[in-house]
Amino acid sequence: MAQVEIKFPDDSTKPFDVGTTGLEIAKSISPRLAKVALAIEINGQVCDLGHAVTQDASVRIFTFDDVEGRQVFWHSCSHIMAQAVQELFPGTKLAIGPSIEEGWYYDFDVEKPFSPEDLGKIEKRMKEIIAENAPFRCESMNRDDAIKHYRDKSETYKVELIEDLKDETVSFYYHSRFEDLCLGPHVPSTGVVKAFKLISSSGAYWRGDEHRPMLQRIYGVAYPKKNLLDDYLKRLEEAKKRDHRVIGKQLELFHFSDEVGAGLVLWMPRGARIRQIIEDYWRQQHLDNDYDIVFTPHIAKQELWDQSGHTGFYAENMYKPIDIDGRKFQLKPMNCPFHMQMYKSRLWSYRDLPLRWAELGTVYRYERPGVLHGLMRVRGFTQDDAHHFVARDRIDEELSWTLDFCIHMLRSFGFDSYDIYLSTRPEKAIGDDADWDKAEGALRTALKKAGLPFEVDPGEGVFYGPKIDIKIKDSIGRSWQCSTIQFDFSLPERFDLHYTDRDGERRRPYMVHRALLGSIERFFGVLIEHYAGNFPLWLAPVQVAVLPISDDLNDYCGRVVKRLKEAGLRAEIDDRSEKIGAKIRAAEIMKTPYMFVVGAREAEADSVSVRKHGTGDIGVKTIDEALASLQAEVASKGLE
RNA sequence: GCCGACGUAACUCAGUUGGUAGAGUAGCUGAUUUGUAAUCAGCCUGUCCUCGGUUCGAUUCCGGGCGUCGGCUCCA
Known part of the structure; x- marks a missing residue:
């Protein structure tokens, strides 16, 4: 029989018969591996274990210990859950059911939202399906046939999904009495799921678009061993104990009151003490690092916000203006326009730049009621804001410096693990391509120079410029958006800022907008959860x-x-x-x-x-x- | 804003199948003077989120609002 050469991750190779399956390869390594194997990667593509190898290939066997293995495992669970739901609630239309960071979800179009009791029933049916130990199997179908197939079944979401696919053929996965349009791969059979739990159900818009139908989403987690599920549930409990809202109450750090209003923080003395320590340290660091500290008002004439463009592009987050002597004044959602006006108060030379103006500026933003969340998402908060006005030829070093300062501040508070994103030009953007390229290049250079790994978020920049977002990771691995360093082409233009360069020419300065802690409120919330309320001595309200x-x-x-x-x-x-x-x-x-x-x-x-x-x-x-x-x-x- | 759940003392929560409520903790008073995570006794505390409707009567049932929670969406 013809043979193929299989290469393993340790670079060893071994010949196998043509048509040998992933499972057989796993068995040949060890029976133990074969038992826990979930999927196989063949030449970089994750496949079912049942997949046959027909040519020389390098392979990796995935178990639950690999991200890829877990994804396959959880995705298979979503199919099992979908089967249970469709059997218990006939007429349910299927949307999508991907694996997520920890577990999976599946979106359904059902008559009535699921109740907690429904979840219990679904779990029960899932157990039966798992007990069947039904094998997963894959088949291809011609694209048009698949569309017709789903049209006949009124699976409108599936029809839409296939219509968006370019391929001539699409694949379906089958197990038990269930079928689903699916790229796969899947675990060998339903029986590998040893422990699972449906966590919650909630509404979710089809394709995340609030103008499209609201579906019902069920979240679940599953593991190949019961103790792993128990560990996960324990971790959930632990995270709950760290909840800053709970600790905030226990330690009398802050308070919310219906009478005051949603999303408006009352800082109790003990919390205020911590805030003061944070702010004092922040101020000192800024003064020590060539910043000037400024203060600006809470309201300003609406025309200022027209000029900055906020009334246009930020209107939905702004409160209605108030009438003062027949003129409209706007409660500030941002500090920038004030700093612009301050810049315009006099002439600047290239010798004055970079100018760094920092402010702990309290801003008010309208947030939809459903999104408020403790200190993490509020309607009034204090930004540790700053604007740097930079000569055009100094932008690289300025960004580099800013990034270093940012990391230094975060480290001071015990955060030394980050997820960093570079967001580039979105579709709708102002400023010319050359400027964007230069700015993105400068941000990229700064990140590389600092030796910080980052991901590029293509098209996720703000319309006025590219940005770096830094998410800090807390002690239990969750990440929180705090710092942002943003390039701004718009405001210097709108406010017609300039400086006199060494050749006597008036030039437009570049502007960098940055927040390090982000919002003092959110940062405090993150600190509470990071330390679970056990603040380090320098921050403890009572030492x-x-x-x-x-x-x-x-x-x-x-x-x-x-x-x-x-x-x-x-x-x-x-x-x-x-x-x-x-x-x-x-x-x-x-x-x-x-x-x-x-x-x-x-x-x-x-x-x-x-x-x-x-x-x-x-x-x-x-x-x-x-x-x-x-x-x-x-x-x-x-x-x- | 949308889907769902929830809203009882300062806190955590029980309860009323419609007849205006209760336990622990905290607080107060007194006794106790204590050696590394709870001394004892007594006392106090409520528009049962809010506004309407149904009802002889609503904290309980129904509806609107506000707020909270889990998501969607958005974001510091």
């Missing part, structure tokens, strides 16, 4: 709880608090007539980093018994020792 064991030690403890405060530390005494255990508990619950327990022994020796949050008793220290070590910890910001 030390001084706990007298009995009332007669209150005076001594009062003096300890005073000394700590004089040394710049935030300390509080708990002088309630409670037992020490209760005081410790109260401080632990508030996640206070240090507790100084004080009894008669400590008071006599000018010392305290130091207890660390989450760790416990770490021994007796003199006040001076304890103070010095805390000050060192504050200075280090808890970073290595």
Whole structure:
């Protein structure tokens, strides 16, 4: 029999008979691998395990440990779920059912939205389908036949999907009594799914377009072993415990009130203290790095926003103007127009540039009710905004510098893992191609120079310029959009900005718009979730709880608090007539980093018994020792 | 905005198949003076989100609004 040569990822090769399937190849490596194999990559293409190899090829076997394997696994689950739904709710039309980062979803067009009980029924039917251990099988169909096939079944979404496909033939996957238009690949059979759970259902627009029908989406997760599902559910629980809305309440950091209005943050004293520390640090860093800090008003004449173009392209996020003496004034959704006006207040020379103006500017934006979310998405927030006015020949180094400064700031707060995106020219854009090319090139160069890996988001730039978005990753791997560095061709043009260059010519400056933390509100929310409320010492609202064991030690403890405060530390005494255990508990619950327990022994020796949050008793220290070590910890910001 | 769920004391939640409500925590008062995550006792707390409708009577049923949650969409 003819043979083919199969090459494995370790570069070893082995001959096989022509027509050998992926599963057989896996078996030849080890029976164990064959048991957990989900798919095979043949010359770069992920295929079913049943796929036969007909020519020399390099292959990789995918299991649940590989992203590709998981995708295949979850995608197969979406088919199983779709079968269950169609059997339980006859007449349901299928839309799409892809795998996602953790699990899958499938969108259905059903008469009535799914209830939680429905999900239970669907799970039950899915278990039956899994128990069948029905094999997945693939068949091709001529494109026109497939369209006719789905027309006859009134599967209008599938018809639309096929109509958008260019290929002459399309593939269908079959298992049990179910068929679905699908590129595949799939797991060998339904039985490989050992544990799954349907997480939630919700509305979702067909193809994400709010002008098209609303479908019902069901999300699910699944694993090849039950303990993996349990782990996932545990992780969900953990994430829930980190929820900044929950912690914000427990630690009395911030508050929302119906009476005040949705999406409007009330910063409670403890949260405000943290904010102040963040802002103080931010200010100092800016002053130390050639920024000037400015302040601008909260409202301005509508004409200013006409000139900036916001009333045109940003109208849907702006509140209605208010009437003042017959003139319309607009609550600000952005700070930029003010900085433009400030730039125009005098003439600038190339010697003055780059000019860097930073402002903690509070802006108000209309957000649709359904999108508000704790501190992460609000209607009034403070941007750590800045605008750089840059001479045309200095743009490369300015962007590079900005990026470095940005990363430096993020690192200071304990974030050293990022997802970075470079967004390029969208279809509708102002400015000429040469400018765009130059700007995109400059951003790209800055990223490369900084050695930061990034992805290009083609066409995702703002109409006024390309941008770099930086998402920070928190301690449990979720990413959050914070920093943005944006090129702006529009505003210097609209406000007719210029500077006098060294040759005496008036030139238009380039403008960079940047936010590092993004919104102080959101950044605070991210910090809370990142640290699960256990703030590093420099940020903790109360750094030390001084706990007298009995009332007669209150005076001594009062003096300890005073000394700590004089040394710049935030300390509080708990002088309630409670037992020490209760005081410790109260401080632990508030996640206070240090507790100084004080009894008669400590008071006599000018010392305290130091207890660390989450760790416990770490021994007796003199006040001076304890103070010095805390000050060192504050200075280090808890970073290595 | 759209789909769905939800809204009871400061917090977490129970309850009323329609007859205006309750537990723990917190708070207050008193007793206790305590050695590393809850001392004991007593007391207080509510337009049961809001506005309408049905009803003899609505916190409960129905509808509008507001808000929250999970998504869609959007974004700092």
